[in-house]
Amino acid sequence: MPTVIGREVGPIGYGLMGFTWRPEPTPLDQAIAALKTAVESGMTLWNGGEFYGTPEWNSMTLLRHYFTKYPEDADKVTLIIKGGADLKTHKLDGSPEGIRRSLDNIINQLGGTKKLDLFSCTRRDHNTPLEVTFGVIQKEYIDTGKLGAIALSEVNAQTIHEAAKLAKIGTVEVELSMFSPDILTNGVAAACAEHDIPITAYSPIGRGMLSGRFKDVSEVQSFGFIATFPRFQKAAFEHNLQLVNHVEALAKEKGCTPAQLAIAWVHSQGKRPGRPTIIPIPGATTAERVKENSQLIELTEDEVKKIDTVVESFEVAGARYPPSVPTNT
Template sequence: MIGRKVGGTGYGLTSRHAIPSEEQAFAALHIALASGCNLWDGGEIYGTPDYNSLTLLKKYYALYPEDADKVVLNIKGAMRPGWRPDGSPAFVRESVEKCLRMLGERGRIDMFECARRDPKVPLGETLGALAELVNEGKIGGVALSEVSAGTVRQAVKITKIVAVEVELSLWSTEPLTNGIADACAEFDILIIAYSPIGRGMLTGQIKSFEDIPHGDLRKILPRYQPENFENNIKLVKELEKMAQKKHCTTAQLALAWIRSLSNKKGMPQIIPIPGATTAERVKENAVEVELTEWEMKDIDTILARCEVIGDRYHPMGMTMING
């Protein structure tokens, strides 16, 4: 795919919680790699210009230079302030080169994706710029983020696509029914599943809307609002029961389900990228729980019985996905 093998679980370099200290962050990164989670996902847009996932990685690689070549790094960018996508060739190039500067000499970008498709710029121009950057050796491959199956099929006619990043979890199963998984399987494209633990809902730690911290993004997302929460928590409770029988955490069950999807006929390779701010949580997420065919069917039954309602994003955010 991109010249380096990736593991069964990745690591998301983002968090909606308080920013951890560098020492805490470095410990989480180090244990992630030691646990086999070598597909790391970050972004130019995650954090401030002086402290984000890229500047953090630069410092981490300085501390652990031997780890730089072990990581398969996916970076998203080409987004102006205010979450405004800009897919113009000039800005795409500017974004990639800025990311490389922030990573420093030890860093490399194995995959780069525009965080959202820019509807004002023809897809061929955006992907053409990224293909040039691949040819120049500045990025290893071109990925897509939050696009439709139609865009995937259009994109593969323009350049080689190595991955598609989408939200996928037991809390958000849309890619399995909207054609994304089918298109990726057809063209042998990796799916990177972000928020695989349902933005923390599938940990079982959120029991009510009031449990969501003040200022947390989930406070404004429809799926977590009081009018939807009581319905949606039913899924979490059912999964908790199954996890108890499996002697694992609900988060481990959720990640096992995603990994097991890859074993189904007609499915692409799917790698979840749970985010975590502590080494302990990373180690928990890295535990690979095995699910039988019958257990996967049991989960299908639970999903059919406990349908999650409410959009994934607020109205403005919904206009920026599935482009």
């Protein structure tokens, strides 16, 4: 079993964004049922965000409901929450004041139902030196028992190397999927391997697209902000459907769902020489989808190579994020 900050977690984790950061948040009963299924299925590395939703309904308020109902699950789950940004403007803020505000808010909203195991800034704030940000986190939160460890989110290889000299980094959250294999070649995966840092791989199903759920660009509109992403604009979307078709054909050959194949490919990348442990964290808002995603499909070396060939030969249309969103900080 993989470990994060010395805690055993399942080979597949769980992304919480979809519950609360969308035009129509998931009903509470449905969300709690999905979270319970994740625990029962071994998906025990959970990843949320302070800004995933509103001040009244977000990752922490949802989790407070869950762990109030199932307090016995608190020690089974390893929880990562991102923060370090102004909740109104979304401007990055790694200053001591900004970090205190963010961490205090996260911890207070959890209400003592679950210890915060890992905290990361959503992006690196280059206006504040890492040693300043980490110093506040270490002295005021880790050393006092309020927090388990520091994590990183959406960073480049240089930041990973710099951060690893300053603190023990519990995990690095970066995007990895057949649509976004960049970290495998841009030094990020190599840096994590060098410092023995596991990768928490978000959007392993390409924000749902690799599951085959979207066949027309109009179907993306109900999923909030991703409808503004370059890859989900009409021309790019129609081009990218070609990769979806490849995935569906490969999944049919394997006898699994396209989502399971996409997750399995991401997981398999952590088994290659020179790679760190890679834990996919797909999101799902129903118990049924959680069960599907939790079934880790083992790929043979030949199957991985076949998928690699498809991924390497396909040129994805559109950037991962709109220009207004910083990446690889």
